[in-house]
Amino acid sequence: MATAKITARTWVHDxxxxxxxxxxxxxxxxxxxxxxxxxxxxxxxxxxxxxFEVEAGSAGMPTAFCATWENGKGPTIGGYAEYDGVPxxxxxxxxxxxxxxxxxxxxxxxxxxxxxxxxxxLGGFLxxxxxxxxxxxxGRLKFFGEPAEKTRxxxxxxxxxxxxxxxxxxxxxxxxxxxxxxxxxxxxxHAGAGYGVLYSFTCDAPEAWxxxxxxxxxxxxxxxxxxxxxxxxxxxxYGFGKALKDSLQPSGSAWxxxxxxxTMGQATADNLPASLAQIMYFIRVPTIGMAxxxxxxxxxxxxxxxxxxxxxxRRSWIAKSRPGLANHAMARATYANLEAVGxxxxxxEAIRLAQALQRNLxxxxxxxxxxxxxxxxxxxxxxxxxxxxxxxxxxxxxGSDDYTEYCWHAPTARLMVGRPLLxxxxxGYAYPSWVVNALGGLPPCIDPMTAVAAQTIGMTIVDLLAxxxxxxxxxxxxxxxxxxGVGGTNWIAPLCDYPPPIHLRWxxxxxxxxxxxxxxxxxxxxxxxxxx
Numbered sequence: 001m002a003t004a005k006i007t008a009r010t011w012v013h014d015x016x017x018x019x020x021x022x023x024x025x026x027x028x029x030x031x032x033x034x035x036x037x038x039x040x041x042x043x044x045x046x047x048x049x050x051x052f053e054v055e056a057g058s059a060g061m062p063t064a065f066c067a068t069w070e071n072g073k074g075p076t077i078g079g080y081a082e083y084d085g086v087p088x089x090x091x092x093x094x095x096x097x098x099x100x101x102x103x104x105x106x107x108x109x110x111x112x113x114x115x116x117x118x119x120x121x122l123g124g125f126l127x128x129x130x131x132x133x134x135x136x137x138x139g140r141l142k143f144f145g146e147p148a149e150k151t152r153x154x155x156x157x158x159x160x161x162x163x164x165x166x167x168x169x170x171x172x173x174x175x176x177x178x179x180x181x182x183x184x185x186x187x188x189x190h191a192g193a194g195y196g197v198l199y200s201f202t203c204d205a206p207e208a209w210x211x212x213x214x215x216x217x218x219x220x221x222x223x224x225x226x227x228x229x230x231x232x233x234x235x236x237x238y239g240f241g242k243a244l245k246d247s248l249q250p251s252g253s254a255w256x257x258x259x260x261x262x263t264m265g266q267a268t269a270d271n272l273p274a275s276l277a278q279i280m281y282f283i284r285v286p287t288i289g290m291a292x293x294x295x296x297x298x299x300x301x302x303x304x305x306x307x308x309x310x311x312x313x314r315r316s317w318i319a320k321s322r323p324g325l326a327n328h329a330m331a332r333a334t335y336a337n338l339e340a341v342g343x344x345x346x347x348x349e350a351i352r353l354a355q356a357l358q359r360n361l362x363x364x365x366x367x368x369x370x371x372x373x374x375x376x377x378x379x380x381x382x383x384x385x386x387x388x389x390x391x392x393x394x395x396x397x398x399g400s401d402d403y404t405e406y407c408w409h410a411p412t413a414r415l416m417v418g419r420p421l422l423x424x425x426x427x428g429y430a431y432p433s434w435v436v437n438a439l440g441g442l443p444p445c446i447d448p449m450t451a452v453a454a455q456t457i458g459m460t461i462v463d464l465l466a467x468x469x470x471x472x473x474x475x476x477x478x479x480x481x482x483x484x485g486v487g488g489t490n491w492i493a494p495l496c497d498y499p500p501p502i503h504l505r506w507x508x509x510x511x512x513x514x515x516x517x518x519x520x521x522x523x524x525x526x527x528x529x530x531x532x
Contacts, residue, residue, distance in 0.1 A: 001466040004135040008127040008458035009341070016451055019123045020443045022046070023450060027093060027115040027441045030085045030100060032108040033148035034501070035508035036063040039083035043067075043118070043145050050126060052143065059161040061500045064154045065145035066163055069129060074138030075168040075471055077461050078406065079125055081118030082149040085110045087507050091434045093441030095356040102515055108507075111433075112175055113440030114149065116419070120450040121173050124457025131462050139465040142167065151282070152194040152319035153501070155405040160496035164409035165486070169330065169464050169474055172403035172412060173453050175419035175440075176374060180386040183343045183377045183452075185331040186414035187384035190324025191404050192255065192397035195283040195291040198262065198318055198504060199302045201233035201311040206273045209310045229273025233309035234261060237279055240301035244294070255285040256400075257294060262505055273310075278505065280318060284400035287323065288495070316504065320495035323397040324404035325481055329474040330413035331380050337459040343377050344418050344448035346370045353442050354422055357435055363425050374418030408482070408492055411474035413460065417453040420445040 012019070022042075029038045040063040044056050052067040089109035090099040099105045110116075125143050132139060144163070146154045158164060176182040209227035238259065245257045262278040283294045299315060306313040346354070355365035391398055406412045420439040422431055439445045464471050483489030 001462065004131040004137060004462045004466060005337075005459045007131040007134050008462055009455045011127040011130040012123055012451055012454045012458060015123070015126070016447060019119055019450055019454065020447050022122075023116050023119040023446065024093070024441070024443060026083050026118060027110055027113065028100060029083075030090060030103075030108040030110060031083070031509070032087050032507055033084045033151045033153060034061075034063065034504075034506045036083050036147050039063070040065060040145055040147065043081055043083070043122070046122070047143065050129070052141075058144075059154070059157050059163060059500065060502075061147060061154055061157060062502060063145070063147040064158070066158075067143045067145075068140060070140035071129075071132045071136075072138040074140060075465055076140040076142055076166050077128075077464055078142045078144065078164065078167040078170040078410065079121050079172070079457065080144040080146045081121050082114040082146050083118045084114055084148055084150055086150060089433070089437055091437040091441070093443075094438060095353055095442075096360055097432070097434045107509070109437055110440055111437055112177060113419075113437070113446070116440060116446050116450050117173060117175055120417075120453035121171075121457060123450065123454030124171070124173070124461065127454060127458030128461035128465075131458065132465065137462065137465050141461070149402060151196050152321045152400075152402040155402040156319055156321050156494060156496040157500055159405040159409065160494035164406060167406070167410035168471060170406040170410045170412040171334065171415065171457050171460055172406060173415045173417070173457060174401065174403070175449060176416050177419075178399070179373065180378055180383040181416040182373050183338065183418045184383045184416055185335045185338070185380045186324070186326070186416070187328070187331055187380040188326050189384060189387050189391070189396070189398050190326055190407065190414065191399045191401040192284065192286040192323045193288045193291045194319055194321040194400045194402060195285075195295060196280065196318030197283075197295055197298060198278055198280045198316040198501070199237060199298070199313060200276065200278045200316065201230040201237070201302075201306055201309065201313050203227055203229040203233075203273045203275050203309070203311045206310070226271050227273045228309040228311075229275070230277035230309065230311055231274040233305045233311045233313070234277040234279045236305035236308050237302060240305060241279075241281060241298065244297045244301060255290070257281060257283045282318075286395050286397040288492070291320075316501060317498035318501050319402070320498075321402040322404050322408060322492045322495060324414070325407035325412070325478075327407070327411040327413065327474055327477050327481070329470065329477050330411045333463050333470055333474075334413040334415055334456065334460045335380050337463070338415065338417075338452070338456045339377060340459065341452050341455045343375050344452045345375055346420055346445065346448055349444035350420065350442075350448070353445055354420070354439075357422065357438065358425075361431070361435070366423060366425070369422055371421045371423045374421055376418075405494070408494075409486060411478045415453065415456060417449050417456070419449045
């Protein structure tokens with residue numbers, strides 16, 4: 001087994017330039033939730049060229065995929081790539097603030113960055129594949145493309161459609177984004193529930209606004225009384241939502257409810273009311289019960305806002321993701337491999353680029369410009385101890401991420417590796433968000449994280465396939481925590497009871513005679529025909 005793990009690590013070292021190029025490619029696509037067409041196609045082609053059988057468009061999601069490769073009968077290990085970016089974060093891989101060529105700053109870009117998340121995970125699986133082939137290790141690799149993670153999109157749907165049911169174990173990776181989870185593995189306190197809902201307000205009968213029995217059609221109709229319309233409904237809903245959050249969210253709590261307005265208007269500057277407007281909420285809370293309580297409150301406010309503005313309304317589900325489930329056996333094995341690899345080191349050209357960033361911000365460049373914690377290991381139990389300091393004893397989950405869907409179908413490890421972040425020049429200083437985003441696209445800065453994560457994932461897969469006792473211990477713990485495994489007394493079934501929300505008006509790139517540079521909110525017949 002030790003030799004096989006060396007093979008996996010060697011594969012990563014030998015192929016790091018290629019992994020770096022792949023990461024830069026996905027970074028430059030900068031596609032956002034449910035519209036990651038080029039990114040998904042890139043992965044599908046890549047996996048097929050490496051011998052995987054790939055189902056493109058898995059579970060009815062055009063930008064999802066499910067790829068499998070096996071080397072004889074054995075356990076099935078799962079993992080995944082994410083590749084969605086965030087609108088309004090179009091930063092070039094540069095030391096200066098500027099959008100990617102040909103695009104505006106309002107286009108999509110990678111913040112976490114999911115570009116490196118996906119390629120690091122893929123690198124780990126390809127490294128494990130190389131070790132399996134060379135050393136005759138039996139087993140099956142199952143690698144997913146998980147679009148729309150920023151809306152907790154695909155994983156609840158894949159889970160509900162049975163795609164995770166045959167997994168024996170899974171490995172989830174994410175770049176470090178909040179202390180204490182840096183160069184460590186989650187222990188007991190995993191991410192909580194995540195619910196996403198979209199409220200659509202439609203003003204279909206503006207002529208009925210304040211209508212009377214003696215009302216009559218007149219040539220000056222557009223100069224008459226104007227129904228408030230859909231925009232007013234969304235504005236009212238926006239205010240109501242803030243009131244709901246203030247009422248229900250305890251001071252200093254570690255959960256959030258955020259909103260985004262998707263579509264406004266659908267009317268000209270004439271005296272016609274807006275016929276359609278939409279607002280989306282995302283709720284990140286420790287428990288499912290809390291999420292459902294919040295949605296009940298939002299429903300109540302949506303009905304009120306619709307009445308005020310002379311509109312109809314409906315709720316569409318975007319996501320229902322479950323809270324996480326710990327597995328110490330998986331955490332120990334994964335962290336042991338992270339220890340063997342070591343924390344990422346940011347040196348040479350990475351330091352030069354970081355210093356250039358500081359100089360361009362008017363700061364004195366530091367000899368060691370990176371945040372020290374990103375080059376230090378944190379034992380999972382120590383990270384747990386630090387995390388519990390800020391949480392009440394009764395709170396079992398904190399934060400939000402939908403990797404938790406894997407946890408209820410197989411023993412799952414949650415690996416977090418340090419990404420490039422700059423040290424503040426003095427306490428209280430915060431770097432602009434474009435700096436954080438740029439570091440994720442500069443290869444010398446992001447490649448150390450990719451290399452460490454890929455090696456750790458590859459080695460852990462080898463352990464799970466070559467050490468039956470490890471997988472048995474992880475499985476036994478999973479059965480105990482779920483009260484009998486899948487379907488057990490403590491098991492939480494998939495919550496997804498809605499279709500993939502692919503027909504909603506998500507922002508996307510369009511091609512024009514001026515190039516791939518515009519953003520459009522599409523309006524097609526199937527958008528409104530999509531089931532509620």
